[in-house]
Amino acid sequence: MPTNGKVGFGLLGAGLIAPFHANSIKASDGCELIAVADLDPARVKKVTDKFGCEGRRSLDELLDDGRIDVICVLTPNHLHRDATVKATAAGKHVLVEKPPAMSLKETDEMIAAARSAGTHLGIVLQCRVRKPILAMKEAIASGRFGRLLSADAYMKWFRSTEYYLSDAWRSSRRSGAGVTIQHAFHYIDLLQFLMGPGAAVQARMTNLMHPQVNLEDTLNAFVNFANGAQGVVVASTALWPGTDVRIEINGENGTAIMTGERMTTWKFRDEQPGDEAVRQLGRGSVGTAAGGPADFDFADHQVVISQMARCVRGEQSEPIIPAASARASLEIALGMYKSAATGQPVRLPVTDEESIWKD
Ligand SMILES: NC(=O)c1ccc[n+]([C@@H]2O[C@H](COP(=O)([O-])OP(=O)(O)OC[C@H]3O[C@@H](n4cnc5c(N)ncnc54)[C@H](O)[C@@H]3O)[C@@H](O)[C@H]2O)c1
Numbered sequence: 001m002p003t004n005g006k007v008g009f010g011l012l013g014a015g016l017i018a019p020f021h022a023n024s025i026k027a028s029d030g031c032e033l034i035a036v037a038d039l040d041p042a043r044v045k046k047v048t049d050k051f052g053c054e055g056r057r058s059l060d061e062l063l064d065d066g067r068i069d070v071i072c073v074l075t076p077n078h079l080h081r082d083a084t085v086k087a088t089a090a091g092k093h094v095l096v097e098k099p100p101a102m103s104l105k106e107t108d109e110m111i112a113a114a115r116s117a118g119t120h121l122g123i124v125l126q127c128r129v130r131k132p133i134l135a136m137k138e139a140i141a142s143g144r145f146g147r148l149l150s151a152d153a154y155m156k157w158f159r160s161t162e163y164y165l166s167d168a169w170r171s172s173r174r175s176g177a178g179v180t181i182q183h184a185f186h187y188i189d190l191l192q193f194l195m196g197p198g199a200a201v202q203a204r205m206t207n208l209m210h211p212q213v214n215l216e217d218t219l220n221a222f223v224n225f226a227n228g229a230q231g232v233v234v235a236s237t238a239l240w241p242g243t244d245v246r247i248e249i250n251g252e253n254g255t256a257i258m259t260g261e262r263m264t265t266w267k268f269r270d271e272q273p274g275d276e277a278v279r280q281l282g283r284g285s286v287g288t289a290a291g292g293p294a295d296f297d298f299a300d301h302q303v304v305i306s307q308m309a310r311c312v313r314g315e316q317s318e319p320i321i322p323a324a325s326a327r328a329s330l331e332i333a334l335g336m337y338k339s340a341a342t343g344q345p346v347r348l349p350v351t352d353e354e355s356i357w358k359d
Contacts, residue, residue, distance in 0.1 A: 002067045006032040007309040010062035010092075012083055013074030014038035014047045015167070016293055017097055021072045022051040024302035031309050034067050059083055063090040069312050070095060072124075072305075076169035077176025081106035084121065088113040093120040095308050095319070099185045099333065100326045102176055103353045107330060111323050120311045122319025123326040126300035127186045128193050131281040132263035136194055136249055136256050144268060145251025151195045151223075151231040153187035157290050158242035164213045171213040174357050178215045180205065181333050184235035188336075189329035190247050191223065191231060197328040200224040202345040203336035209238035221336050233336075242290035260288045 002008045009025045011018050014036050025033040036047045037056035044055040056062055062071060063086070071087040073080055073096040081101045087094050094114065100107045100123050114121035127133065139145060169175035176182060180203075192198065201223050205216035218236040225231065244260030254268035262282030266275060287295040303320065310316040331349045337356045339346040350356070 001069055002032050002034065004032070006030050007069050007312045008032050008034045008065075008067040009070045009072060009305075010034055010056075010065065010068040011036040011047070011072045011074055012038075012059050012062060012087075014040070014043035015074065017074050018043075018047050019050070020298045020301045021074060021305065022047060022053070023298040024305040026051065027298070027302055028306040028309060030313070031306065032067075034065060035062060037062050059086060063087060063092065069093055070308055073097060076167075077181065078102050078169070078174060081110055084110045085113040088117040088119045088121065091117060091119065093308065093312055095122045095124055095304065096323070097124045098189070098326070099176065099181055099330055100323055101330075102181075102357060104327060104330060104334070104349065105353065107323065107327050111327075114323070120308065120319050121323045122304065122308055122311075123321045123323050124301065124304050125186060125189045125321050125326055125329075126304050127190055128321055129300050129303040130258065130261050132256070132258035132261070133190060133193070133247070135263065135266070135278050135281060136247075136258070139254070139256065139268075140194060140249070140251075144254060144270075145249065145256075146253035148195060148225075148227055148229040148249070148251045150248070150250040151191045151225065151229055152246075152248045153184070153191055153231075153233045153235065154246040154248075155184050155187050155233075155235040156239040156243050157183060157235075157237045157245075158240040159183075159210075159217075159237035159293065161210055161212050163293060164210055164215070171215060173215060177213075178205075179217050179235050179237050180219045180336055183237055184219055184233060185329065185333055187235065187245055187247065188233060188332050189326060191225075191233070192329040192332060193325075194247075194249060195225040195227055195229055195231070197226045198223050198332040198335065198348045199226045200345055200347050201332060201335040201339055203339040205336075205340040207238075208236065216340070219336065219340075221339075223332065242292075244288055244290055258282070260290075261286055
């Protein structure tokens with residue numbers, strides 16, 4: 001902890017998502033951005049110049065710094081596990097960008113490492129904190145929807161070929177690129193957050209618009225949830241100019257739809273006094289990354305980061321998105337890859353996940 005009593009943060013990775021973390025830390029009371037580390041000194045300099053923190057070359061240098069309480073793991077997806085296990089073994093709390101890791105095995109190793117070190121481990125799946133999602137979650141918990149019938153995610157986005165070619169890992173399956181694990185993961189996670197675990201999936205993956213990369217840019221999947229509901233995930237980065245994500249929940253007694261960050265439908269058989277206020281939730285004018293990778297603001301990240309600081313100060317028992325709660329979302333995403341590869345429906349959990357990232 002820094003001598004001023006603030007919670008100290010260190011960023012591992014100074015790429016696209018780093019400024020979202022840096023801005024969030026700077027804007028959060030009782031938090032201090034101590035240092036950023038990256039293999040690429042030019043990227044480190046860009047962040048240190050903008051945010052006035054110190055620059056480092058490696059995770060080891062962050063771990064040696066006693067002022068740093070929390071490491072934010074902002075490296076490509078295939079590197080999440082090693083950095084997290086090492087940082088927790090050094091006694092640091094860790095916030096890992098989504099997806100938690102490339103496999104359930106890796107995720108379990110991260111969870112076990114944090115448990116044995118007695119440190120907090122949170123995942124940055126910041127869409128969960130959107131107000132319409134929290135309202136849906138509450139209505140589901142209170143039984144207002146009645147029997148849940150359907151839960152769908154429609155992510156019709158656009159990413160250019162330049163985006164995929166801008167860094168080697170963005171076009172590498174083994175590094176965790178591809179629309180399912182990289183972009184749609186947020187919305188697969190929202191469905192899992194709202195409905196609970198998946199029971200079975202069937203998926204098709206195609207490349208509609210990015211022939212230069214060997215990845216799926218489009219996912220069409222059918223999900224059976226363990227609670228008996230069903231749903232679809234339609235996700236693409238091929239659909240110019242990119243439109244706001246829709247999350248749709250239907251129960252026997254009501255329907256709710258979030259579009260981008262706005263609640264666009266909130267209709268129940270038993271209209272209640274607070275319903276009109278719920279219909280106004282969401283800021284509307286804020287970008288949600290539909291057309292470009294950095295086309296969103298850091299407000300949701302800030303909630304995740306400030307709550308991690310509360311955990312470090314002992315004011316909260318666990319991060320807002322504990323790693324274990326993201327595991328079931330990864331299970332669904334991995335099942336989609338397995339199903340697309342075999343052309344068959346897949347019962348969850350996937351049993352031979354090692355086969356999934358083979359080229
Ligand atoms: N939550 C969100 O909405 C969101 C949005 C974008 C990206 N992400 C996630 O953030 C993570 C990073 O994505 P990005 O778009 O910023 O990638 P990026 O390629 O722009 O940045 C990653 C950085 O990590 C650095 N790096 C790689 N290995 C390293 C190592 N061993 N030590 C130090 N630095 C190392 C690279 O040099 C690079 O600068 C990914 O997990 C991605 O899924 C999340």
